[in-house]
Amino acid sequence: MNLPSIKQLQYLLAVHKEQNFNRAAEYCHISQSTLSVAINNLEELVGQQLIERDNRKLMFTSMGELVVEQARMIVDQTNNMMKLIAADGDVMAGDVRLGCIPTIAPFLLPKLAKESRRQYPKLRLRLIEGTTAQLMSQLEKGEIDVAILALPIDTGNFHVMQVGHDRFKLVAHKSLQEKLNNLTDFEEVPDGSLMLMEKEHCLRGHALEACRLSKTDKIHPFEATSLTTLVTMLEDGEGISFLPDMAIESGLLRNTHLVAIDMPFENAERQIGFIWRKTSFRAQCYRKLGLLAESLLTSTLSKTK
Incomplete structure (x- = not known):
């Protein structure tokens, strides 16, 4: 039985990603005619x-979509195999493309990168920041290897390793502290006083x-990007x-x-998780990085308990 080549599968994935033969050819650094011939073959x-x-x-046919799904796994596993060979069998060597959401990245990634260099000097972390939706898409397409996300979210068929709990606190101008110290029901806050991140961020x-708020009229129309x-x-003293x-x-x-004021509810928190494809050869590497992140988070967040 004749089998497709890895190169043919890579070309197919490029067309699926770009949804255009010209752009896919540029992405693969080949001519459009070469790409078309490869797809026809x-x-x-x-x-x-x-x-x-x-x-x-x-437009991809239904069979085309099925082949693309299998091609992603085959190309991903082949890439992982070559990385493992290049690292001479050392799972903690070579490149790891690590994605992280913006509300975690600046607080964890610098420490994780530093400690990773110390413990695993042969490992090179390539750090990418993006929203949850962006990183999940990149993970599915094989554009990143592992992602650090806030849970709970729908992780589909990916493997999830929970590495920490991150509690929420009520934050406001100090002039409002006396009013807020004994607050037990956030439905009582003034209309339009709750400021949040924009909808693209899962932190929202x-x-x-965390605050168990059901009335949307409490939410301020402003949406922060960071x-x-x-x-x-919040420094203006008008919101919480x-x-x-x-x-x-x-x-x-x-x-x-x-x-920062302690929340009146238990479980007012988000979970931090490492997410990777179940088909990945490098699960052992991602678990070790996850354990490293867990130790760093335990050290940092234990100060707040």
Whole structure:
């Protein structure tokens, strides 16, 4: 039985990613004619049409989508095999593409990168920052190897390793502290007073779950793109928010007039998880990195208990 080549599968994945033959050819650093011939040969080999195309657009057939899904796993496993060979069998050597969301990255990644260099000098972390949706998509497509995300989220068929709990605290201007110290129901806060991250950030949803708020009229129309921006807005003394301990412990509120108040609820927290593909050859490497992150988080967040 004749089998497709890895190169053919890589070309197919490039077309699926770009949804355009010209861009896919540029991505693969080949001519469009070379790419078209390779895809035609692949279709002849499998005896199925994988892509419907005309002069204006292309569309993957249902069989094409199934082949793409399998091709991702095959190419990913082949890449992992070559990395393992290049590292002479040492799972803690070579490159690891590590993605992380912005509300965790600045507080964990510098420590993780430093400690990783100390413990695993042959391992090179390539760090990527992105939203949960972006990182999940990159993980599925094999563009990153592992992601650090805040849970709970729908992780589909990925492997999840929980590495820490990050409690939320109520943050506000110190002039509001007396009013807020005895607050037990956040439905009682003034309308439009709760400032949150924009909807693309999972921290928004996790914060709303933490405060058990159901009335959307309590939410301020402003949506912050970063924690730094959110803190700056809170400095005006007009609103409140919920920030994770790891951000507070890093000094995010230093040199401000803001105070952090313990939440009145248990389980007002988010979980931190390492996520990777179940098909990955390098699961042992990701587990060791996860354990390293867990020790760093335990050291940092234990100060807040």
